[in-house]
Amino acid sequence: MSLPRILALARLVSAGTLLSAACSPAAQTCTPQCELVDGGDPVDGGPADAGSPVDAGVDAGSTVDAGVDAGVASPTNPLGFTVSIVPDPPRLGSNTMSVFLRGANGVPVPGAVLTAKTFMPSMGHGSATPTVVEVGAGVYTVNGVSFTMFGTWTVTLTAAKGPLSGTQTFTYSVK
Amino acid sequence: MMLRRLLPLVALASALAAAPAQAAACCLSANAFGIGRLAMWETLAVILGGSVSPVAGRWDQQATWRPNPAEFAETEWRTQLSALAAVHPRLQLSGRVPLVLTQKVFAEQQESGGGLGDTQFAVRYEPVFQGEYEFLPEVALNAGVTVPVGRTATDSQTALGSDVTSRGAWVPSASASVELARSNWFALLGGGVTWPLPMAGFEPGRTQQLGLGWQLTAAGGVEVKKALVLSLAARGAFEGPIQMDGAVVPESEAFEMGLGPAVAWTFVPHFTLQGGVDLELHASGLGDNRQGRTTASLALRYAYF
Numbered sequence: 001m002s003l004p005r006i007l008a009l010a011r012l013v014s015a016g017t018l019l020s021a022a023c024s025p026a027a028q029t030c031t032p033q034c035e036l037v038d039g040g041d042p043v044d045g046g047p048a049d050a051g052s053p054v055d056a057g058v059d060a061g062s063t064v065d066a067g068v069d070a071g072v073a074s075p076t077n078p079l080g081f082t083v084s085i086v087p088d089p090p091r092l093g094s095n096t097m098s099v100f101l102r103g104a105n106g107v108p109v110p111g112a113v114l115t116a117k118t119f120m121p122s123m124g125h126g127s128a129t130p131t132v133v134e135v136g137a138g139v140y141t142v143n144g145v146s147f148t149m150f151g152t153w154t155v156t157l158t159a160a161k162g163p164l165s166g167t168q169t170f171t172y173s174v175k
Numbered sequence: 176m177m178l179r180r181l182l183p184l185v186a187l188a189s190a191l192a193a194a195p196a197q198a199a200a201c202c203l204s205a206n207a208f209g210i211g212r213l214a215m216w217e218t219l220a221v222i223l224g225g226s227v228s229p230v231a232g233r234w235d236q237q238a239t240w241r242p243n244p245a246e247f248a249e250t251e252w253r254t255q256l257s258a259l260a261a262v263h264p265r266l267q268l269s270g271r272v273p274l275v276l277t278q279k280v281f282a283e284q285q286e287s288g289g290g291l292g293d294t295q296f297a298v299r300y301e302p303v304f305q306g307e308y309e310f311l312p313e314v315a316l317n318a319g320v321t322v323p324v325g326r327t328a329t330d331s332q333t334a335l336g337s338d339v340t341s342r343g344a345w346v347p348s349a350s351a352s353v354e355l356a357r358s359n360w361f362a363l364l365g366g367g368v369t370w371p372l373p374m375a376g377f378e379p380g381r382t383q384q385l386g387l388g389w390q391l392t393a394a395g396g397v398e399v400k401k402a403l404v405l406s407l408a409a410r411g412a413f414e415g416p417i418q419m420d421g422a423v424v425p426e427s428e429a430f431e432m433g434l435g436p437a438v439a440w441t442f443v444p445h446f447t448l449q450g451g452v453d454l455e456l457h458a459s460g461l462g463d464n465r466q467g468r469t470t471a472s473l474a475l476r477y478a479y480f
Contacts, residue, residue, distance in 0.1 A: 092247065093284045094334035119377045122236050122427045122464050124385055124417040125328035125343070126377040127336055148328065148336030149466075150233060150241070156378065 078104050079112070079159045079166030090147060090172050097130075097142040101159050101166075108138025112161035116142045119154045147174045208317060208350050208367055208392060210257045210269040210297055215304055217480045222257040224449070224474025231469065234462035236426035242457070251468075252276040253292070267299040275325070279335040288338030292325045297348075305356055312355035317367070321346040329377060344371040344385050352392075359398040361406075366391050369414075376419060386415030386428060394437075402441040408451070409434035430463040431455065433470075447476040 082100040097116070101109045116130040127146040135141050147153050153174060158167040213220055230249040232242035243249070257271040273292035279285070297319030305313040325341025332338060350367025371385035389412070396406025410433050417427040437451030453470040455462065 092281045092335065117378055121417070121419075121424045124383055124419075124424070124427065125339075127328055128331045128333065129329070144334065146331070146334045146336065148331070148334075148339070151235065 078164040079109060079161075080104075081157055081159070081166065081168045083157070083170060085145070085172065090145070090153075090174055092147055092150060092174055094143075095145040095147065097145050097155065099140040099142060099157060101138045101140060103164065108136075109159070109161055109164070110134065110137045112138075112140075112159045112164075114140050114142075114157065114159045116145065117156045117158075118145060118147070119156065120147075120149060120151060121154065122151055123149065147172070150174050208352065208365055208390070210271045210295065211259060212299055212301075212315065213259050213261050213267055213478070214480075215264070215306070217478045218261050219479040220259045220476060222255075222259075222449075222474050222476045224257070224472060225252070225254045226470050226472035227252050228468045228470040231457055231467045233466045234430075234459070234464060236464050238430070238460050238463040240457055240459045240462070240467065246280075246282045248278075248280045249466075250278045252278075252289075255474075265301045265304060267301075269297045269299065271295045273340075275340045277337040277339070279337045281335060284335060286333050286335050286337045288331075288333050290326055290338065290340050292340040293342075294322045294324055296320055296322070305354065312353045315352050315354070317348075317350045317352070319348045321348070321369075323374075342371075342385060344374050346371045346385075350390070360396065362395040364393050381420055383420070384418045386417055388412060388414045396437070404439045406437045406439075407434065408437060408453075410453075426464070428463060429465050431465045432461060445478055445480070447478070449474045449476060 080102050082102070084098045086096045086098070099114065101112055101114065103109050111134070114132045114134075116132060117126060118130070119126045127148045128144060130142045130144045130146070133141050133143065142155075142157075145155060151174060153172050154169050155172065156167060156169045159165065211220075211222070228251040230243065230251075232240060234240055253273055253275050255271055255273045257269065259267055259269040261267050272294050274289065275292040276287065276289035278287040297317055300316045301313060302316070303311055303314040307313075321344075323341045323343050323345060326338055327341050327343035328336055328339045329343075346369050348367060348369045350365055352363060352365030354361065354363040367390045369388035369390070371388075373382050373384040375381070376383040390410070391412075392408065392410045394406055394408035396404050398404045412431050414429040417424040433453045433455045435452040435454045437449070439447055439449045441447045450473045451471075453468075453472075455467050455469065457467045
């Protein structure tokens, strides 16, 4: 394990966040803890199979599939998002998202202003505005992610703290 | 008198002209054909009606029909108050105010909600009115607007969106129709367009515009008994793609069609009972990007003359 990774884990432990023993690189759902344990190495830009912007060519602010690491933060998008949704796959009605927000060096970003907006592109409408609660250092829970119709939805997360800001859009299919 | 004999036919034609596009509040709230019309001897008409519309499924963005899963149910109940007034022998004004109630159930989630729906106002001009020329049909031109006074999806307070009653757009519309009435039968054909105006997008600073719409309607009926008219009406509506910040949203076009029988009975002078069923054919390719419904409606029309 590299020194930066050790330091990142130490910060999580010091913040009182437990690391899941069930995390593995093959986990279908990325959790903040899994990301750091499995190699969210800020120097390398993330593991090769995690769809990081460096490896997958995903631009900051682009749309990615649900459950995929939205990318390591970059100078153009200083805040990075790792998300999971419950239930997975999401269903009609209310769902809950967990968001791990980190800075350019992989450090969790606590105390950010995080907002979420839902949208159904094919119908041109959104749904009730979700509420966000910070539950740990850099870990936020988005409650009331409402998908009111069957079909494809997007959830756009926008975070800001001081001079740092970032936005990412996630796509979900409700069947 | 021939004109009196035509009264039930006229009333039915008025009802049918208003039948198209009673679609879900979320999806298509603008009707290009206005709210109906008055007979030439009528000065004012008030219509109080209601409808129930259960959702059977949806057409996805590839026009594939997808029936609702067993654990999901949705029904829309609607009450509408409409009024028409003649301000000139060839000019009529009309307005309609709906109240919408939607019930949704999904697994353990149950909710209902609603409220005032988008209101509609229209003006109708008849360059050729019924019976003016022996061999010419009635020709009518309609111009209207849908006012988004209802609750949009973004303002919803419910998880399943049952309190949504509006798409949030101002929608001007225009249409033209031709109607021929003879002895105990009538036939009607109309076409119209809707132009949703740009509106605020789902994020601050963004704008979106719903797609341009085209609507067609055709109907025909016959008086089977004194003051009792049966008819059949068909409709089709197409909506172009949505634009977000000027860019077309892929696969956001929509199409729906329906047909069904209707009945009108002028049981006493001045009062007509109207009822009808709008059926959508729930099969792939017969709709696109819309919910599939069956709508039953009933209304009481009072005409002052």
